[in-house]
Amino acid sequence: MSAVQAKKINIVQAINMALHDAMELDSSVVVLGEDIADREGGGVFKCTAGLSGKFGTGRVKSTPIAEQAIVGAAVGGALAGLRPVAEIMLMNFTTVAMDQIVNHAAKLRFMTGGQTHVPLVIRTTTGAGFGTGGQHADYLEAWFAHTAGLKVVAPSNPADAYGLLLSCIFDDDPCIFIENLPLYFVPGEAPVPGQRVPIGKAKVVQEGTDITLISYSKTLHEVIAAAKDLAKEGVSAEVIDLRTISPLDMPTIIASVAKTGRAVVAHEAQVDFGVGAEISARLHKELFGTLKAPVARVGAARSPVPFSKPLESAFVPTKERILAAIRETLK
Secondary structure: OOOOOOOEEOHHHHHHHHHHHHHHHOOOEEEEEEOOOHHHOOOOOOOOOOHHHHHOOOOEEEEOOOHHHHHHHHHHHHHOOOEEEEEEEEHHHHHHHHHHHHHHHOOHHHHOOOOOOOOOEEEEEEOOOOOOOOOOOOOOHHHHHOOOOOEEEOOOOHHHHHHHHHHHHOOOOOEEEEEEHHHOOOOEEOOOOOOOOOOOOOEEEEOOOOEEEEEOOOHHHHHHHHHHHHHHOOOOEEEEEOOEEEOOOHHHHHHHHHHHOOEEEEEEEEOOOOHHHHHHHHHHHHOOOOOOOOOEEEEEOOOOOOOOHHHHHHHOOOHHHHHHHHHHHHO
């Protein structure tokens, strides 16, 4: 059964579908990264399996283990008229290419007075849960959201992964596309072929009246589980999936919190200096005097991701920690 016919697919399949459909639609779309061609296995997570067999190794290029070269070549290709999708295997490895990402991809449009665009996507995965340790599982989205010129996207399900990736590929600005490794093989509703999800538009997953819960990527699933528990207690929670971290969809967030009067923001990244802090600051400014409680934030501890399984489990935000923050906010 094809992915189009299937009722459910996983994020790996959704990414593969989006890349396939984009490459079929536009010959300027090229993919590059470590071991992504079929002769090298179609990528370590198989997100690019079958693409080089159909589109050729001229458009699906396996590279050396050299993140600076991957992103540098992608920036050059974007400037020359291509729409490159560069895979950086794990998000921690983007640190090797920060000069290319921050000083080149993000700034060239500004430094040329808008004459030059960099239609580039950097796909990367991360997330605690598999004991990969401190150098392989960090959420670094706040770094990139803090950089003018970059769009930052973090889907929580296969349909959004497909639709957001298509939108990123055909956007004229560089996009950081964050995939969650523990979510890769979790089934979800299949996307509508060709249907794009707009960048910068959050989704109200569940409507409610008592409190607004804001999250994205894997932590959203913990938030939804918490909301279900709250419903049994008679608490009506509104759940928002950001989908895009930068630009933030503040109108959707503000409208929801103005209605409920309370908010909790949860994400896997460290709490300090995180996306939750930015949302909290904006909400306190826009809704000062009308909030029923301070905006609460739930996230990881200020520590590298632990290798030890018990410590790793304690490190990430869980349903129980989110519920504790919600109950404190509801007091």
